[in-house]
Amino acid sequence: MISVDEALAQVLALLSPTDIETIEIRDATARVLAQPVIAKRDQPPFASSAMDGYAVKSGELDPYAQLLVIGESAAGNRFDGTIKAGQCVRIFTGAPVPEGADRILIQEDCTRSGNVITVNPDIDTAHYIRPAGGDFRAGSTIDAPTPLTPSNIALIATMNVNELPVYRKPVIALVATGDELVHPSETPNQDQIISSNNFGLKALIESHGATARLLPIARDDMDSLTTVLDLCEGADLIVTLGGASVGDHDLMGKMAADGTLDTEFYKVAMRPGKPLMAGRYKGTPLIGLPGNPVSSLVCGYVFLIPAIRAMLGLPRAALATQTATLGIDLPANGPRSHYMRAHCEITDGQNICTPFERQDSSLLSVMTAANALMIRPPNQGALSAGDDVQFVPL
Numbered sequence: 232m233i234s235v236d237e238a239l240a241q242v243l244a245l246l247s248p249t250d251i252e253t254i255e256i257r258d259a260t261a262r263v264l265a266q267p268v269i270a271k272r273d274q275p276p277f278a279s280s281a282m283d284g285y286a287v288k289s290g291e292l293d294p295y296a297q298l299l300v301i302g303e304s305a306a307g308n309r310f311d312g313t314i315k316a317g318q319c320v321r322i323f324t325g326a327p328v329p330e331g332a333d334r335i336l337i338q339e340d341c342t343r344s345g346n347v348i349t350v351n352p353d354i355d356t357a358h359y360i361r362p363a364g365g366d367f368r369a370g371s372t373i374d375a376p377t378p379l380t381p382s383n384i385a386l387i388a389t390m391n392v393n394e395l396p397v398y399r400k401p402v403i404a405l406v407a408t409g410d411e412l413v414h415p416s417e418t419p420n421q422d423q424i425i426s427s428n429n430f431g432l433k434a435l436i437e438s439h440g441a442t443a444r445l446l447p448i449a450r451d452d453m454d455s456l457t458t459v460l461d462l463c464e465g466a467d468l469i470v471t472l473g474g475a476s477v478g479d480h481d482l483m484g485k486m487a488a489d490g491t492l493d494t495e496f497y498k499v500a501m502r503p504g505k506p507l508m509a510g511r512y513k514g515t516p517l518i519g520l521p522g523n524p525v526s527s528l529v530c531g532y533v534f535l536i537p538a539i540r541a542m543l544g545l546p547r548a549a550l551a552t553q554t555a556t557l558g559i560d561l562p563a564n565g566p567r568s569h570y571m572r573a574h575c576e577i578t579d580g581q582n583i584c585t586p587f588e589r590q591d592s593s594l595l596s597v598m599t600a601a602n603a604l605m606i607r608p609p610n611q612g613a614l615s616a617g618d619d620v621q622f623v624p625l
């Protein structure tokens with residue numbers, strides 16, 4: 232069996248970035264910028280006031296000095312004249328600072344009577360002017376590829392860029408397999424269960440910037456399976472769920488083993504996830520995930536998130552791990568990497584990571600209670616509470 236790292240490298244080698252399309256900024260949520268964008272203007276485009284008050288000459292603010300208010304500068308409506316000695320202009324936050332002014336006196340620091348203000352004896356020392364281009368200059372860029380976050384979407388809008396080149400959302404076809412499966416809301420017979428893996432994986436896929444296509448459930452016969460796989464035409468990636476192992480009805484496993492799939496690998500030294508496979512079906516990249524619900528989801532995190540990132544043109548890399556302190560003693564690990572469902576919690580300033588006692592790969596309730604996958608390398612010796620461990624946050 233190959234290692235998780237080797238398997239991930241082979242999965243990523245099957246995939247290329249999608250093509251680039253242009254979208255409007257209103258549709259940019261969670262997309263990935265494919266080419267740099269360039270600011271069309273300075274921000275702010277003019278020196279502007281940071282406070283509500285009066286635009287003044289800084290040399291004229293002696294205690295009890297009086298200044299004549301000669302006009303108003305509001306956000307969106309500037310004062311067109313120039314401030315001369317003894318004068319000031321009423322100004323509001325965001326408004327252009329008039330010619331001749333080099334400071335904003337906040338309104339709390341003066342009293343006004345008619346068109347005259349009197350400066351208080353004890354005033355704030357800040358100037359409250361935001362210089363033109365203080366945030367960024369015209370011509371400054373946001374590099375690509377980069378995931379579009381709320382803040383860089385706002386930044387790009389401020390740059391006066393409306394149309395953005397982004398990677399097309401990869402389409403991932405999800406094929407649940409098994410005679411025992413029915414759709415939620417259907418009435419299962421006594422031998423049937425509700426198909427859940429496809430919905431969990433759909434949520435995982437869509438929350439990482441791809442589109443999931445839910446296919447009809449494939450039954451445990453070759454005709455049904457190939458009919459559904461053929462319906463995946465046009466997808467960037469096919470993900471099958473279940474039927475990956477060695478039982479008589481595990482048809483994906485058979486296809487991987489007998490070469491019906493253009494198989495890159497079959498079986499990985501990981502727990503859960505041993506029967507994982509990858510290859511191509513009629514030219515389309517395919518990842519076959521095991522059917523146990525937790526195995527499906529864990530493999531989804533470990534392989535599909537990096538796969539989606541690769542298809543979105545982002546760096547090809549495994550999920551980033553973090554270090555925590557183990558909360559309990561653990562016996563030696565077996566020959567497979569173990570992705571243990573765990574709970575991490577900050578206690579006395581330390582991140583304590585404690586794996587759940589029950590690690591069976593059918594237990595979705597345990598997976599749901601977990602906030603981390605604690606990773607144990609193959610054949611790692613026994614560990615004691617207090618040892619450093621690696622984990623991936625969920």
Ligand SMILES: Nc1nc2c(c(=O)[nH]1)N[C@H]1C(S)=C(S)[C@@H](COP(=O)(O)OP(=O)(O)OC[C@H]3O[C@@H](n4cnc5c(N)ncnc54)[C@H](O)[C@@H]3O)O[C@H]1N2
Pocket residue numbers: 407408409411412424425426427428429472473474475476477478481503504505506520521522523524526592
């Ligand atoms: N003799 C051996 N048996 C098994 C081995 C092995 O090495 N030798 N490996 C075990 C491991 S590890 C895993 S993981 C499972 C994986 O099996 P399959 O991928 O073939 O999965 P299925 O048999 O189809 O299903 C397993 C389990 O999960 C349920 N399931 C399947 N699909 C869904 C779905 N869409 N939603 C909810 N639940 C689903 C299914 O009903 C089964 O209970 O094989 C072991 N066996």
Ligand code: MOO
Pocket residue numbers: 501502503504505506521523526592
């Ligand atoms: O590898 Mo299986 O996915 O352990 O349950």
